[in-house]
Amino acid sequence: MLEKQDEHILVQLQKEGRTTNQQLAEDVGMSTSACWRRVRALEEAGVITGYSALVNREQAGFATSAILHVSLERHDAKFVDEFVSRVTERAEVLECFATTGDADYHLRVVVRDMKAYNAFLDEFMFRLPGIRYVRTNVILKEIKTSVALPF
Amino acid sequence: MLEKQDEHILVQLQKEGRTTNQQLAEDVGMSTSACWRRVRALEEAGVITGYSALVNREQAGFATSAILHVSLERHDAKFVDEFVSRVTERAEVLECFATTGDADYHLRVVVRDMKAYNAFLDEFMFRLPGIRYVRTNVILKEIKTSVALPF
DNA sequence: CTCCTGTTGGTAATTTTTACCAGATATAGC
DNA sequence: GCTATATCTGGTAAAAATTACCAACAGGAG
Numbered sequence: 001m002l003e004k005q006d007e008h009i010l011v012q013l014q015k016e017g018r019t020t021n022q023q024l025a026e027d028v029g030m031s032t033s034a035c036w037r038r039v040r041a042l043e044e045a046g047v048i049t050g051y052s053a054l055v056n057r058e059q060a061g062f063a064t065s066a067i068l069h070v071s072l073e074r075h076d077a078k079f080v081d082e083f084v085s086r087v088t089e090r091a092e093v094l095e096c097f098a099t100t101g102d103a104d105y106h107l108r109v110v111v112r113d114m115k116a117y118n119a120f121l122d123e124f125m126f127r128l129p130g131i132r133y134v135r136t137n138v139i140l141k142e143i144k145t146s147v148a149l150p151f
Numbered sequence: 152m153l154e155k156q157d158e159h160i161l162v163q164l165q166k167e168g169r170t171t172n173q174q175l176a177e178d179v180g181m182s183t184s185a186c187w188r189r190v191r192a193l194e195e196a197g198v199i200t201g202y203s204a205l206v207n208r209e210q211a212g213f214a215t216s217a218i219l220h221v222s223l224e225r226h227d228a229k230f231v232d233e234f235v236s237r238v239t240e241r242a243e244v245l246e247c248f249a250t251t252g253d254a255d256y257h258l259r260v261v262v263r264d265m266k267a268y269n270a271f272l273d274e275f276m277f278r279l280p281g282i283r284y285v286r287t288n289v290i291l292k293e294i295k296t297s298v299a300l301p302f
Numbered sequence: 303c304t305c306c307t308g309t310t311g312g313t314a315a316t317t318t319t320t321a322c323c324a325g326a327t328a329t330a331g332c
Numbered sequence: 333g334c335t336a337t338a339t340c341t342g343g344t345a346a347a348a349a350t351t352a353c354c355a356a357c358a359g360g361a362g
Contacts, residue, residue, distance in 0.1 A: 017202030051168030
């Protein structure tokens with residue numbers, strides 16, 4: 001179970017992933033060594049899975065993104081596993097969730113432009129075996145994209 | 152426009168957000184000072200918007216998450232702006248996108264348990280003005296959650 | 303050619319990380 | 333209540349990284 005101090009550390013590191021250990025220790029009210037040890041423990045326990053730079057999608061040249069609703073014809077392990085592994089290895093698919101509701105899966109896909117999105121559908125999605133349907137919901141505007149859990 | 156070296160830096164920093172500048176410089180084949188200056192420039196230009204620790208959702212105690220399809224009754228600026236600002240400030244809403252398709256918005260919401268999700272709906276979503284419908288798609292499994300743009 | 307602009311690599315002072323220590327605190331058994 | 337054990341703490345110092353500054357270098361424009 002996470003202690004109050006751990007949560008405090010996680011809140012800070014989600015906000016400022018490259019803050020110095022000194023600053024972090026000050027923020028959470030600990031010595032640098034105690035703080036450093038806790039961070040290490042959180043990393044080793046797999047609570048912190050990594051660190052990432054957050055990059056502005058548009059400035060980086062990725063103008064197009066969409067949310068896809070996908071359903072499979074059949075739900076045998078064979079088809080599901082194939083779908084999962086193929087989708088996981090495609091870098092354009094940032095997120096994929098198995099969900100309740102009409103669609104089996106929700107995917108978020110990011111590409112440079114519509115041409116690339118079309119190619120993604122034609123050359124990848126539509127060729128996956130056992131797909132019932134793929135419905136594209138083009139993202140008109142990103143209202144919010146956060147990676148910070150709501151402690 | 153981003154140069155090849157900048158992309159290389161971004162790829163690395165998306166993967167290892169806390170890598171040392173020395174390691175990064177070595178990876179992209181530059182001196183530490185040149186590399187450091189480029190990283191700084193990317194940050195100041197807003198290409199890198201920040202850094203974040205990635206935290207394991209379940210280990211951190213957030214067992215429940217869902218994708219919501221939301222539509223508004225009316226699309227006057229008044230209702231839209233209200234919706235956008237209220238949603239943006241709710242920490243449980245990690246993502247919100249305006250999309251084409253049946254629903255006006257796709258939201259991803261993360262909470263500790265179903266009780267908290269029910270409270271989120273009752274006390275927040277259902278009280279927003281001008282909502283036509285909110286459809287909950289509970290996330291059964293996270294197949295993939297990446298934050299790295301597909302350079 | 304020569305100036306100009308922007309970039310590069312090297313260097314060194316400053317800051318940060320990180321391993322180790324001894325002391326404090328808490329817990330369980332008796 | 334008391335002791336033994338384990339776990340945590342803060343401080344310290346060596347090692348490592350950051351970051352500002354410098355002179356040198358390349359590529360274009362006139």
